[in-house]
Amino acid sequence: MKNEELKAIEARAADWIAERDRSDGHLPAERQAELQRWLAESTAxxxxxLRLDQTWQRADRLRALKPAKAPEAASRPTRIGGWHWMVQPTLKRAAAGLSLAVLTLIIASAFRPQQRQDTVNYATARGQRQSIKLADGSQLTLNTATQLRTAVTPRARQVWLESGEAFFDIAHDAQRPFVIHAGKQTVTVLGTKFSLFREGDRLNVTVLEGRVQVQGEDQGQATVLTRDHAALADAGNVLVTLQSPQQVNASLGWLQGKLVFNEVSLAEAARQFNRYGIKQLVIKDEAAARIGIGGVFDAGNVEAFARLLHAGFGLEVRVSGDEIQVSTPTT
Known part of the structure; x- marks a missing residue:
């Protein structure tokens, strides 16, 4: 979708919110039905x-300055920082009576990005998994060392994945798309099952069921993924691959506490194990790092994996503090 189209959609959404605000938060039945038809036309x-409505709610402190009995006046959309904000003329008159210093503090507080009071934070420690059931019936499973926060309200459903990996089983709700913010990527769904793994600005997406839309900040057009599709996304690119059901199930092995490897390098296997335990697997030389590994392993038992490396490949294994050092035999 082109920037011009997105701007037009944002402008129309701002008009709807302004009209609703003029009606004390409740549109007449006929206009509400027209709004619902407009919302149903497109996920965009x-x-x-929803995004603009949430942003507007952050300005509640400013709107609280509006007198209880004010004459009706049209709201004027104003663009601030890329968003449309509705500023009531009566609000400006009320604010005019305040000192400049007080008004500055109020505006700075209202427009500063902040965590809403209706968000809930979740975090797992290294090696821990946690299951969460949200108010809308959606279920989330957090993998090792994952941080996210949720905000599920009657108007919107949002999650911010700060780091780590999570599996999402989203309850269908056509009126409230489920939006996940993961760094520079935004993932939008109605009802589906998929996993996300975030490392900095890089996001891995694997879809088990349904459809998922991935939109990056620097991408002009969203990417839609369906069942058995996986994607690797960064700020400006999305690489999509079609996987076999076996590959999808392997990538989700962590839901049962397993790591499933299909001829990956020992270096990659070590990287995966090191996400889960205190003891870190250190591969000491390139020859050992290039060895191909396949099989199903307990994610929380790196010691057993190291014993298999010694027994199956003849590799030297030495424990030093919190490190399990692996190397090819010396001659």
Missing amino acids: HRVAF
């Missing part, structure tokens, strides 16, 4: 409306 419409 719903996402723009």
